[in-house]
Amino acid sequence: MTQALMTSLGARDVLSRFTLFHTRDLDEARSRVADVFCPHELTFAGCGGEVDTRMQHARIRGVSINRLGYGATVSIDAGCLNDFLLVMMPLAGHAEVRCGAQQIHATPELASVVTPTLPLTKTIYDQCDQIMVKIDRSLLENVCAQHLGHALRKPLEFGLGLPMSSQGGVSWQALVSYVVSEFEHRSPTLASSLAAVQIEHLLVTTLLMVQPNNYRDELLNPSQSIAPRHVRRVEEYIDANADQDLTVGDLAAHANVSTSALFAGFREFRNTTPMAYLKSVRMQRVHEELRDPTSAEKTVTCIATHWGFHHLGHFAIAYKARFGESPSRTREKALA
Template identity: 30%
Template structure:
């Protein structure tokens, strides 16, 4: 374990505990389809609830099962939550590629193992779960964490607006926001700002008003994403540090839209170029210059992501072979190998997790 943790009496730890109290008040005021307060003493029910809100995983209770209790309070249209276990718990999580999860330790202790590093810490520890990196977490019996979930599609879109290019590969973030750093303090400020807007309004005109209008929520989410992209270490930071490139031309964006809409069809390069209104040579040059890959490589990435989404839905979408063939992967052995290199597990393992 490296030194990403915090002293229990540090200023950051104290502020994290106060942040937890603010979150309790703010989340208690929330209502809606994607909000709620769930309490259960059944590990299976707890695991199912975590799957619905986050990612596929394996959960292991550390300690007497009879002492198990989980409380999950969710608000802000499902993007913010407080999670607490009354017993020690180990979670082995599988990424979905759909969101980034930034966690602030409010109380107790966590140990985190990622492909990049391992670390641990108490109140104030901040962890960034990248969208495609498996992670194993162990929590103490009194551990409570505040989660902020950010959609990867919106994050990639903001990255492209800032740099003029889509990420050349999936963005991977350093898994720990180190304590007593400027980024640590800034992230606490962002979360506190979100909570202040989430808390119930006061005054004679507050009755019946939503705590967070959709427009304000989107702006706050973008502020949080901008903070991550500009203030925290990630795989696309070098490109962001350079001079912003020109936006991708219209024919590249048109080709991408066409491929997403027709990913299940046996598309050829000529068909994609025709849909984009340019020659094959122009289309290929555009993708090389603005996407750092060929159009067909981009199509393969789109299909791989679609296949993973189907596998995460479970057997109702078919078996591994059915799903692979549905998305144009005729060579099942190659599909399984490419899938494992990208997601850290086999297609069958993803299907079984559901």
Template identity: 30%
Template structure:
């Protein structure tokens, strides 16, 4: 569902005032909310409904052209936000972790009493819970603004580690996205930003919210230095053949589930490193590569058996959990030597 309103939102994205949850969309799918405002008080109300209370001061003449396109992905909120004017934004104390990644322009941010940091394309700012923040956005600034509960992020971290965490996860305030690790987050942020700027068919698929949230969380944990990163990356003993076999069985039983390495490892009570080592040793490829190949074979079989005109490539791909159609089509062509549409057009037999 896509809901567009001039300003104002009650509750998280997907629960805009005057719109019924799920109306016009697929039940259970993450809904996309589009909000616009031209005055500071309207912009404050719109953005506060999606994120947290704050105040806005315009730093140059002219009306705002604020545009927020936001989606709720599980417990995480991701929004593409720009104001069209140079502004100063001051927040109240944050109750969640916020990460702002510029997609265009520049922002200068300060959290608590920290020194100000400038972020532009190639960097990001992570705001911890509990401290107010001050930001100045350039007139051309557009940022991907991600808000995630710390409990959600720590649960994902525990899945990567294979045990409970004893101290809170603390991310660096200023994050470079040009390092090999930072490019993990940069790639995921760009993907979400593009989807929010598109007709959002991917974001409105029932499985998309959970899968994209897990991708964001893993990219955030794996893409930046913090106190647990060395442990995550440390060599772990590969999983035993029996544990790998259980993981393989799960993938075959529920191939369309929004699996990630973290979720699969948690399901069989292993760390991600142990799971990946076990797949490398006993299967010969990473777990998500195995899942991709499993899905491709299933999709190929369904397309071969289908009667032309009775279905679409898109619906078959989505049924198998393939959410990114461009990447799917490229992988399918590499595997079978033709586009999936060609397979579907060929008469059965």
């Protein structure tokens, strides 16, 4: 990390007015951190028998900037984060981080990007002080889909290590430092809903572009998203009418093209089919509704069938493959 950014992010009092808690109790530390992130196992991994945990938390819509140090060497098993991605940037000290099959030794020179659908374990050493950027998974996937021009066909997966000296790492640090500065100075920018949307969108877009992931080649190749008008028109129609009974014939008629031309356009420019795109949009709508506490009176079956999923066994399998958990689990967490 460059010295200027280290100074701005690593100063002792940065984000201090956003302090959530300070505790020397391991169970309290586990519980309070879980309130922000997710339930996890937290155990001592060193010689000391007491933590000195301090956490700061500042949120802007679907993104939060957190600062966390445990003050002791601890091991954490978080399983799959599921609902969010986490970028962990050590300001001092080091940590061993494993996500899925990847493992890195995180330092101020190497941050970690944790994929929501892959299991996370880590050992954080006693002097480790980290800035942790949490991004809601739904926000991440929606921004990615907007740039691609189509719904995601499979979950996003990122490379784990983000070198801070790389061009992408420097850009990411500068952006995080800017957001922290806005919080620190109580900037009126953050009070503007329009500006807040733009800031969260910029954070997500920057991460998608600078960090290796399974969609980055497509994101960096704009020619793949310049689809002909009839393809884009059908996508817009599906987005607006996904809860209706739609056939390929209906979609072709709306775009005023033949079904063969419609299939060819989706295959060439979207690498999918019109009906697969429809299914993906419907699956995303189910996910959003299951996560909405205001729809608590609706059952999983009711929501699934409303969006056209009538074979519940197949639906549950496809849902878990995409979102990393069962539909009922998504609903349970939303209503907790």
